[in-house]
Amino acid sequence: METSNLKKAGLKVTLPRMKILEILEQSETRHLTAEAIYRELLDSGEEIGLATVYRVLTQFEAAGLVCRLHLEGNQAVFELERGGHHDHIVCNQCGRVEEFYDETIEQRQQRIAADHGFSIRDHALVLYGDCSDESCPRRPAS
């Protein structure tokens, strides 16, 4: 759809890049591993290599189109950059990811960094817990 994003980033409009953008746009979970994107491509009949998926995602990240997160363990997840910064809560049981933004925390971070003589550029904040969702396999006792 939005090939203008690609052009603005100085990237040629190619089929792999469009498809990957599409998948990121239409995904329910919003936070996808490179492999998950790769599988979706295969499922929709596209013959795109995993190396290309990683390459394109890294380029998208450099262009500010997506951001890369390390929510847990080994595999990075990617999400479309839709304007606002936010942080994440992850359920230890079902892996569900919620997003939040807290101005108080953001400001405290600036303050803390300044107190330590740092000028802050970025931060990573992930909360891990047990969600109380219906579909969560092991809900905490009410």
Next chain:
Amino acid sequence: METSNLKKAGLKVTLPRMKILEILEQSETRHLTAEAIYRELLDSGEEIGLATVYRVLTQFEAAGLVCRLHLEGNQAVFELERGGHHDHIVCNQCGRVEEFYDETIEQRQQRIAADHGFSIRDHALVLYGDCSDESCPRRPAS
């Protein structure tokens, strides 16, 4: 020295485990990769395998003796669990690590999790910035 920690954790007191504990206790930086520990072992003449270092560190983590952090990129770092929880600031240029604890942030996190129906178990917070240390290779312009 403190073999009691090992016994309490239900771990046999072996030479690799004692040496690794020692290195963690005596290290200046306090945050060490498995490889850094491995190199120190080699330097002090111990014939301990890298696999053992990883294995022991994972056991120490499970026993609550150390905690594993993903401060940047690829390699995890380990630090001795010395009582209090804290979070970290990392310098993008020189890699220096500072520690901090902020009660306001801790409380906000609990609040946010509760608002989303999560009971929080853990969290990871890392600030990335530029430090103003003398030894930092590229200090930000004053």
Next chain:
DNA sequence: GATAGTAATGAGAATCTTGTTCATCGAGCG
């Protein structure tokens, strides 16, 4: 202090994730 039983170790192979190489392909431009 010697002994048996079991857990721990070392060496190397294996795995998993991500990146690189290089020959081929295709997007963008005239």
Next chain:
DNA sequence: CGCTCGATGAACAAGATTCTCATTACTATC
């Protein structure tokens, strides 16, 4: 339409961590 250079795919490579399995060494017991 044809050129040029960036993009792709396949295979390979690299880095971090874990696993396998034969050997070793704690620890409890005698």
